[in-house]
Amino acid sequence: MKVMLVDDSKTMRTIQRNILMQLGFKEIEEACDGLDALSKVGPFAPELLLVDWNMPNMDGITFVKTYRAQGGRSPILMVTTEAEKTRVVEAIRAGVNNYVVKPFTPDSLSQRINETLTRAKAA
């Protein structure tokens, strides 16, 4: 399964990549902001996206809205420090399927990834 990591922090992308590899995901693409991700979603065609909120150039919410408006249907898991309920609601309305608040443990991220994929399959 192809997974795209969208986060401006290389450290965070590496942590997420390591967790995904432990879960058995091998095809992983990285993007450093929303604009970079938009340029890569076409050729890479991810089946799951992990997206940060606060990023330079284009933030995660703008990316999600644009991706959905362009017909992107893959499940999106937002991984962010934005923990307020209002933000979670805003993200869900924008087209996010599931939400993880940083800091996270490898177990909590793994659980949310599996949950997101299970829900997407059932839909």
Next chain:
Amino acid sequence: MRRSLRVRIGYALRAGMALLAARWRFMDAQQITSFVVSTHQVFSTMLSLTVTAGKPYTCCAVPKFENEVSGIIGMSGDMQGMVVLSFPTSTAKNVIRAFTGMDMEPSSPDFADAVGELVNMISGAAKAKFEGKNVSISCPSVVIGKGHKVAQPSDAVCITIPFDCPAGQFSVEIAIKSAKAAANPTSQHPSSAKAA
């Protein structure tokens, strides 16, 4: 009868002012507590390090150690100001090793990236605890240099919370105020750093 009414109003006013003062004090204490809790949460979850918070002090007091690595986040919205996560180099290297699993030198761009992500998570987790406030955080900046000083807004009280953990000592400086207070024309933009 009139005297009795005046006395009652006097009591009510005094009680109200005391309540207001207590509320403000509580709010300040609550915000400081938010940063203590969020720092503990980030270090224990992402670095497997237990931190101990010391007694907070105002930033004008003599710092307990020299800042050599600082991650800076700006806050805007209902609360405005900045948060600075500062380390001596030795602590920063130990902390980044615990965070990334790799030994890095401060000259590496990945080192600054990791420091930025730490202050991002601490600020994000703390602001989520500001009940009823709509607050946004900026992308982080990182300053590296011996003895640098991050200038704080002149019209906000700056509080330093010292921390200790197995990786060494570090601090979280908070200089935030409500947006109403920030509208004061004497306020200055805080985001400048000077090397000593």
